[in-house]
Amino acid sequence: MPHEPLIAVFVDFENLALGVRDMGSDAFRVELVLKRLLQKGRIVFKRAYCDWSNYRGTVREFHSHGIEMVDIPRGKVSGKNSADIHMVVDAMDLCYSKQHIDFFALLSGDSDFSPLVSKLKENEKRVIGCGVKSSTSDLLIANCDEFIYYDDLVVAAKKRPPMKKKGKDTSDKKQEAAERLLEIVRSLEGDYDPLWGSLVKQTMRRLYPGLNETYYGYRTFAEMLESVA
Incomplete structure (x- = not known):
């Protein structure tokens, strides 16, 4: 039996939600991304970061997929960067403490995560990015080992006949x-x-x-x- 790659998933949800809104699509469908990642390996860690008070309708869906949700209330000073910092710290902690993980999947289009990608690759981890085409940094795309466009997953799902x-x-x-x-x-x-x-x-x-x-x-x-x- 071939080695089964192990994947950790980190979700910058607000970045994705805003990108999906701008592309004129319905709510972000995390199951499409998870299914694509499962084609690559076994997902052993799933965590999403956001001020969930602004996205209450998403909470139940993420729970149903076993995603741990970290609530980062938006403060007057911290703003969005607080969620980014939490995500970076947790990703690096997992990188050092769980060396058996092969892939890190970063669901975001934010260029601020490019240094994280570089650091993960320095530690011999492969990085898969995922984001909306129109709102994803070219720098982030170029830095990842592979990048999945959420838009393409939506198009493919619409073409697929229902079971x-x-x-x-x-x-x-x-x-x-x-x-x-x-x-x-x-x-x-x-x-x-x-x-x-x-x-x-x-x-x-x-x-x-x-x-x-x-x-x-x-x-x-x-x-x-x-x-x-």
């Missing part, structure tokens, strides 16, 4: 299996050559932990892969 609800027959389940496997393979093939079946299975377990080959009507995972090859 059928319960009551599926065997053919429906096998069609669903094919769609999910192809989605995973396409997300991995740019990063892995060759792409092993064990890695595809590992990724599928992260994305859909309650499902397995038996659910889709196959005896083994290899049989399921062969059916869509």
Whole structure:
């Protein structure tokens, strides 16, 4: 079984919320970002920073995804930088204390995090950035090992046909299996050559932990892969 990269996620929520508002989209959909990150590894740490009194509607959704929310009330003097400082301090503390973490995902478009990215890379961590195209610093993008544009995730989600609800027959389940496997393979093939079946299975377990080959009507995972090859 290949090594499963471990990912820590840090969210500068106000930066994202303002960016999403400016792009004329609905509320920020954190599940789209988490799903993309799960295609890369196992998420072992999730923390978001904001003055949550301004975004009460988001609290329940973040709780449902197991994200720890750090409340940073906006003061007359501290302003937004207080959240940034907390996030930087926590990220560096995790970098030094949890050396098994491979990736740091920074969800923000703020150029103020560029020094943090550099410091994490000095400590042999890979950094994935994520932000809205129109409100993300070019400096931050260039400094990250990889950058995910939130806009692209939204567009891809709109193109994806909705999964059928319960009551599926065997053919429906096998069609669903094919769609999910192809989605995973396409997300991995740019990063892995060759792409092993064990890695595809590992990724599928992260994305859909309650499902397995038996659910889709196959005896083994290899049989399921062969059916869509």
